[in-house]
Amino acid sequence: MPARAADDPDAIRAIPVRHWGRWVSGAAVLVIVAWVAWSAGRSGFIDGRTVRHYQFSPLILRGLRATVELAVAAQAAGVVLGVVFAVMRLSKNVVASWVASFYIWFFRGTPVLVQLFFWYNGVPSVWKRITIPVPFTHLALYSGRTVDFMTPFMAAFLGLALNEGAYMAEIVRAGIISVDEGQVEAAQALGMTPMLTMRRIVLPQAMRVIVPPTGNEFISMLKTTSLASTVVYGELLRRASDVYSSNLKPVPLLVVASLWYLVLTTVASIGQYFLERRFARGRVGDRQDDVGSPWERVRRAVGARPRW
Amino acid sequence: MVTAGVTPMVRAERVHKRFGRVEALRGVDLTVQPGEVTVIIGPSGSGKSTFLRCINHLEQISAGRLWVDGELVGYRQDGDIIHELREREVARRRAAIGMVFQRFNLFPHMTALENVSEAPVRVKRLREATADATARRLLEGVGLADKLDCYPAELSGGQQQRVAIARALAMEPKLMLFDEPTSALDPELVGEVLAVMRSLAADGMTMVLVTHEMGFAREVGHHLVFMDGGAVVEEGEPRSMFANPREPRTQAFLSKIL
Numbered sequence: 001m002p003a004r005a006a007d008d009p010d011a012i013r014a015i016p017v018r019h020w021g022r023w024v025s026g027a028a029v030l031v032i033v034a035w036v037a038w039s040a041g042r043s044g045f046i047d048g049r050t051v052r053h054y055q056f057s058p059l060i061l062r063g064l065r066a067t068v069e070l071a072v073a074a075q076a077a078g079v080v081l082g083v084v085f086a087v088m089r090l091s092k093n094v095v096a097s098w099v100a101s102f103y104i105w106f107f108r109g110t111p112v113l114v115q116l117f118f119w120y121n122g123v124p125s126v127w128k129r130i131t132i133p134v135p136f137t138h139l140a141l142y143s144g145r146t147v148d149f150m151t152p153f154m155a156a157f158l159g160l161a162l163n164e165g166a167y168m169a170e171i172v173r174a175g176i177i178s179v180d181e182g183q184v185e186a187a188q189a190l191g192m193t194p195m196l197t198m199r200r201i202v203l204p205q206a207m208r209v210i211v212p213p214t215g216n217e218f219i220s221m222l223k224t225t226s227l228a229s230t231v232v233y234g235e236l237l238r239r240a241s242d243v244y245s246s247n248l249k250p251v252p253l254l255v256v257a258s259l260w261y262l263v264l265t266t267v268a269s270i271g272q273y274f275l276e277r278r279f280a281r282g283r284v285g286d287r288q289d290d291v292g293s294p295w296e297r298v299r300r301a302v303g304a305r306p307r308w
Numbered sequence: 309m310v311t312a313g314v315t316p317m318v319r320a321e322r323v324h325k326r327f328g329r330v331e332a333l334r335g336v337d338l339t340v341q342p343g344e345v346t347v348i349i350g351p352s353g354s355g356k357s358t359f360l361r362c363i364n365h366l367e368q369i370s371a372g373r374l375w376v377d378g379e380l381v382g383y384r385q386d387g388d389i390i391h392e393l394r395e396r397e398v399a400r401r402r403a404a405i406g407m408v409f410q411r412f413n414l415f416p417h418m419t420a421l422e423n424v425s426e427a428p429v430r431v432k433r434l435r436e437a438t439a440d441a442t443a444r445r446l447l448e449g450v451g452l453a454d455k456l457d458c459y460p461a462e463l464s465g466g467q468q469q470r471v472a473i474a475r476a477l478a479m480e481p482k483l484m485l486f487d488e489p490t491s492a493l494d495p496e497l498v499g500e501v502l503a504v505m506r507s508l509a510a511d512g513m514t515m516v517l518v519t520h521e522m523g524f525a526r527e528v529g530h531h532l533v534f535m536d537g538g539a540v541v542e543e544g545e546p547r548s549m550f551a552n553p554r555e556p557r558t559q560a561f562l563s564k565i566l
Contacts, residue, residue, distance in 0.1 A: 187415075
């Protein structure tokens with residue numbers, strides 16, 4: 001609005017405060033980082049050739065795929081279990097609420113590594129056969145030796161999913177109770193049943209609170225799958241350790257695995273950003289447009305000139 | 309307004325409501341005839357909102373009897389035996405009663421149009437196209453034809469409350485309850501909401517309204533009810549009651565706010 005420019009007050013042109021302390025501490029940090037990198041490179045600690053050789057090798061890629069499969073399956077099951085147990089925990093049915101509380105207490109309170117051993121070693125040693133019967137008959141839907149059923153994948157999946165379900169139940173519960181009571185009343189006043197109210201009104205709004213910590217859970221899950229190497233599931237870490245147990249070069253192979261974990265978690269956090277945006281619908285104040293996408297933020301940060 | 313032989317829309321007999329040790333309602337007696345606009349006034353804590361919420365069973369009454377359109381609220385009577393209703397049946401009865409809240413309570417994750425068409429589609433199971441057309445017509449009726457795709461957070465308080473009224477009307481209710489519909493609004497936005505309610509009353513909608521808008525009560529109300537201490541203290545025709553309140557408590561209340 002050039003016409004109004006004449007009325008605008010003069011912009012302040014002042015010499016900004018100089019933050020000498022920041023420059024000194026910044027330089028010190030750079031020196032330390034450079035020194036660590038230089039000494040690591042000189043010692044041959046990271047063998048770049050071996051890393052490059054194995055980074056895309058078929059064995060490692062198969063492990064990568066197994067890691068993703070396990071993480072996605074366990075997280076998906078964990079979310080479903082979480083919703084079910086959160087609703088049970090908040091239910092007026094005392095038995096349901098008590099069972100849910102017990103489940104959360106038990107699976108959150110024991111180490112996931114112990115749970116993995118339990119499913120893989122404990123269960124087959126006690127129950128020799130697994131039979132899923134048709135109730136009240138002698139027919140069986142499934143019957144087999146437990147060791148055939150409890151494959152490394154199955155044990156890892158059960159252990160991680162049940163453990164994750166307990167954490168997700170608490171996250172979903174927090175989301176549900178964050179929704180304003182007036183929303184439930186408005187839905188009820190329109191004749192919606194409690195089920196319909198939960199599905200159409202409460203859960204969609206709870207998602208805004210549920211999605212960010214769920215993203216964290218998934219990122220954490222991608223890394224926790226490495227525990228499945230202890231029950232001989234052929235995921236990324238297991239494949240890497242198979243290689244270095246024969247070539248005796250643990251560091252390059254651990255670097256290979258770590259780089260893949262970093263790729264996976266980076267992709268997951270980008271996905272999380274878009275999911276959060278999706279569930280911020282209708283919340284003007286909370287919309288992230290004002291902050292900008294991660295890419296915009298990077299551009300802004302790089303584009304910003306240091307002022308002196 | 310009272311016509312012999314017509315079932316009252318709302319009939320309350322000695323309705324009590326206790327919250328723990330607090331007795332919010334201590335024997336409310338009230339009759340609302342079809343097509344009538346009943347305005348309930350009274351000091352805060354007098355139980356007027358609680359009573360309104362009992363009418364569509366958002367609160368369960370502790371004692372007494374409450375009927376809507378000849379049916380017990382929350383119960384089914386079989387001769388002398390009274391059965392509590394299932395959630396599903398309670399929901400079905402609520403679907404025939406519209407309610408407008410002080411804090412609007414629009415669904416923030418849905419646009420204005422979706423707010424209005426949600427219950428007709430999910431509860432009445434109307435086809436989406438049909439419900440959409442009705443929702444459009446209702447939103448046009450409350451002057452929001454250009455806000456169909458706005459989310460509640462993008463609307464002013466007055467606009468939100470008008471969407472809330474359209475949302476309640478979409479269920480074609482036989483009775484509309486208004487719980488202080490203008491109390492959360494900026495003063496300059498009160499008029500637009502009252503205008504919508506006025507035209508609704510002119511169309512013959514049966515309305516029960518808790519409000520502090522005395523002008524509206526006088527002009528539009530057919531039946532004025534003054535509540536205090538969880539009971540009806542005085543009721544009558546609004547103009548004469550404003551002019552000559554009989555009860556000392558009514559006189560005291562009106563002298564403070566008029």
